[in-house]
Amino acid sequence: MNREHETPAQNVKCNPDEPVKAENIQKAVRIHTPLTDEICTALRAGDAVLLSGTVFTARDVAHRRISEALQRGEGPPVPLEGETIFYAGPTPAPPARTIGSVGPTTSGRMDIYTPALLDAGLKGMIGKGKRSAAVREAIRRNRAVYFAAIGGVAALLSRCVTAAEVIAYEDLGTEAIRRLSIADFPLIVINDPEGRDLYEEVMKNVCDRQS
Amino acid sequence: MRLAMGAVRDVDVVIIADKVRELFIEASKSLGEDVVCALEKARTGEYSELGRFALDKIIENIEIAKDEALPLCQDTGIAVLFVRLGQDVHLTGGNLEDAVQKGVREAYREGYLRKSVCDPLSRTNTGDNTPAVIHIEIVEGDRVQLIAMPKGGGSENMSSVKMLTPSEGLEGIKRHVIETVRQAGPNPCPPIIVGVGIGGTMEISALLAKKALARQLDLPNQADPRLSQLEKELKKEINNLGIGPQGYGGAVTALAVHAEMMPCHIASLPVAINIQCHVARHRETVI
Numbered sequence: 001m002n003r004e005h006e007t008p009a010q011n012v013k014c015n016p017d018e019p020v021k022a023e024n025i026q027k028a029v030r031i032h033t034p035l036t037d038e039i040c041t042a043l044r045a046g047d048a049v050l051l052s053g054t055v056f057t058a059r060d061v062a063h064r065r066i067s068e069a070l071q072r073g074e075g076p077p078v079p080l081e082g083e084t085i086f087y088a089g090p091t092p093a094p095p096a097r098t099i100g101s102v103g104p105t106t107s108g109r110m111d112i113y114t115p116a117l118l119d120a121g122l123k124g125m126i127g128k129g130k131r132s133a134a135v136r137e138a139i140r141r142n143r144a145v146y147f148a149a150i151g152g153v154a155a156l157l158s159r160c161v162t163a164a165e166v167i168a169y170e171d172l173g174t175e176a177i178r179r180l181s182i183a184d185f186p187l188i189v190i191n192d193p194e195g196r197d198l199y200e201e202v203m204k205n206v207c208d209r210q211s
Numbered sequence: 212m213r214l215a216m217g218a219v220r221d222v223d224v225v226i227i228a229d230k231v232r233e234l235f236i237e238a239s240k241s242l243g244e245d246v247v248c249a250l251e252k253a254r255t256g257e258y259s260e261l262g263r264f265a266l267d268k269i270i271e272n273i274e275i276a277k278d279e280a281l282p283l284c285q286d287t288g289i290a291v292l293f294v295r296l297g298q299d300v301h302l303t304g305g306n307l308e309d310a311v312q313k314g315v316r317e318a319y320r321e322g323y324l325r326k327s328v329c330d331p332l333s334r335t336n337t338g339d340n341t342p343a344v345i346h347i348e349i350v351e352g353d354r355v356q357l358i359a360m361p362k363g364g365g366s367e368n369m370s371s372v373k374m375l376t377p378s379e380g381l382e383g384i385k386r387h388v389i390e391t392v393r394q395a396g397p398n399p400c401p402p403i404i405v406g407v408g409i410g411g412t413m414e415i416s417a418l419l420a421k422k423a424l425a426r427q428l429d430l431p432n433q434a435d436p437r438l439s440q441l442e443k444e445l446k447k448e449i450n451n452l453g454i455g456p457q458g459y460g461g462a463v464t465a466l467a468v469h470a471e472m473m474p475c476h477i478a479s480l481p482v483a484i485n486i487q488c489h490v491a492r493h494r495e496t497v498i
Binding site for chain 1: 261264265268269271272275276279280281282283284285286287323324325326327334336338363364365368396397398400452453454455457458459460488489490
């Protein structure tokens, strides 16, 4: 198992009456791609994770094209089995840099395409924002995981990218599919294979507090 | 006929193009002091551990972007430009529209900014981030004020315009703002700034909401005490939602609420909500 810590970080609660422990975040779980069933099922919504390994960027138009390829019975331009997609379109790399600024876009726009990708073997997704009920069910069914990266910190996140290469749909510019090598990329688990959802739990905690 | 010579000032549009280029490059890589202060204050008051984690990274990112001259966010936006053109200015050397588009084109190329503008139907990228969205207002004087506002898509997508009925009144406006922010949840990258445009016509309410976002963060509405009161109440209610930084839960969902207003038709009550993420970029200059 590619985990450096024996015990997963405990779920981080957001109720002020039960303050979370700072060590949950400081002791973020280090995991590596490819994400296996074993890794995914050990993760819980609210866990802080540092992800290393390989991820593929794909956003709106790339998803449309992958989906059209799958519908035609063709293979996707990148293998999906066990892979992780990062919903991102970086800024152009200035001279002598690996990549420009890179960070998550809103994942919900990909929801319409995502269940088919998960059923085809996709294990991890990195983005920001809520997922549909159909995606959450597909995450549970396929023992996958959806992570949020912090939106709007793309200069910081670019430091976690050690290599970047366009591997498909080059004509799409920023929306092309890139293979990124990442190291200790900071993430929060939003949807885990048990069907839990951090965003929903946060709002439920608020309701409980106010009722 | 007497010509008031001297009352007219020539401004070469080449200068405007240069300034537009500079403003968009600067705006994409550094935030105003007002936004930085609001984020630091938010960090101090945040009870949620995950919320503090997000705010720490957000504040750290501001330093890294400055040090490494990188864009703060990969979404360097659609280029929105407000031009307040003095009526005593005589533009020379070409037309204003072309000059602005040239400045934007150069900014996004030379600044290594992302080109995020496409054909709405084919989704083909225009390749140079043009056309910019330009709002021109003719004002008194012989100066040209430029306000560059690169606007990200994620927060723009969570915005809304609604034609309320007059009977819904202030309570209806508040309900609609709260509901829009609640529905948006984590998607627009909170902590957010909420621009509220009230009145005018459908399109003017939206423009008021966008203009409200350009206002300095620590300044309440100066024109109408009802609006400064509304801003205060809405901010409190939004932060009571508990969405928190990045939707991870917490005390700070909105850094500020800014409202602007204009009279409207006796039949209407337009209200627009324009949401801005925490990377609240704007830069201005006066020529």
